[in-house]
Amino acid sequence: MQSQSSTQPGWLRSYYFARAAFSIAWIAAAILLSGQSHLTVFLLVIYPAWDALANLVDARVNGGLKANSSQALNVVVSSITALAVIVAISNSTYAVLAVFGVWAILSGLLQLSTAVRRWRYYGAQWVMILSGGQSGLAGGFMISRSLGAVAPTILDITPYVGFGAFYFLLSAIWLVVAAYRNADA
Numbered sequence: 001m002q003s004q005s006s007t008q009p010g011w012l013r014s015y016y017f018a019r020a021a022f023s024i025a026w027i028a029a030a031i032l033l034s035g036q037s038h039l040t041v042f043l044l045v046i047y048p049a050w051d052a053l054a055n056l057v058d059a060r061v062n063g064g065l066k067a068n069s070s071q072a073l074n075v076v077v078s079s080i081t082a083l084a085v086i087v088a089i090s091n092s093t094y095a096v097l098a099v100f101g102v103w104a105i106l107s108g109l110l111q112l113s114t115a116v117r118r119w120r121y122y123g124a125q126w127v128m129i130l131s132g133g134q135s136g137l138a139g140g141f142m143i144s145r146s147l148g149a150v151a152p153t154i155l156d157i158t159p160y161v162g163f164g165a166f167y168f169l170l171s172a173i174w175l176v177v178a179a180y181r182n183a184d185a
Contacts, residue, residue, distance in 0.1 A: 008121070009175055011061055015054070016172035022050055023165035030154045030161070040154045044085050044096060047161065048103055052078035070113035077106045097152040101142030104160060108135025127174060131167035138163065 026047055033039040052075045059071035066072070081103040088095035112132030119125040138160045145152060 008062070009179060011058075012118075013172050013175045013179070015058055015061075016168045016175065019054060020165045020169035020172060022054075023161050023168065026050075027158050027161050027165065030158050034154055041089055043154060044089065044100075044157070045082050047157075048078045048081035048085065048100075051107060052076075052082065068114070070110045070117065074107055074110040074114075077103065077110065081107075093152045094146045097142050097156055098146035100157055100160070101139040101144075101146060104139030104142060105136045106139075108132045108139060111135060125171075127167050127171040131164065131171075134163060134167075135160070 026043060030040065030043055033043065055071045055074045055078065056065075059065050059068040059075070062068055062071075065075070081099060084099045084103075085096060088099045109132065112129055115125040115128035115132060119129070142156070142160065145156060
């Protein structure tokens with residue numbers, strides 16, 4: 001059986017590619033279904049739910065929730081967010097955007113923490129650090145937009161998801177390149 005440290009880069013590559021693929025599919029669905037309220041409700045709930053599941057699986061692969069407190073907290077925050085989106089939908093699209101903004105800030109800080117911790121052991125986390133930081137900024141922007149006069153739609157969330165997809169894809173590619181370099185060394 002391989003040790004965690006020798007399997008980690010392979011896991012992270014697969015994990016980051018899966019996160020990017022899900023986000024890209026979500027964006028495509030959001031654009032195609034933006035006028036269909038029942039389907040966009042599903043998309044708005046499934047995105048933080050997916051984040052909770054992805055963090056749970058990743059934490060379990062990497063020693064469990066106790067060993068990965070930032071991801072354990074991210075599972076809780078993302079799960080609560082999925083429920084909060086359900087409640088916010090019955091209020092207004094402004095409330096939904098505000099919920100996503102708060103979530104983006106919290107999950108960004110937790111992602112940043114996870115990336116900093118991983119950097120010491122696996123490297124190639126600078127992209128995830130940038131992503132966590134930008135998530136916090138995007139959250140602030142979403143909150144400010146939720147206070148505006150123009151009614152938000154699901155399309156106001158797609159840039160946030162798009163940047164997440166970009167960062168996950170870039171991280172995966174970075175790890176692929178690093179693996180090729182290490183193989184040639």
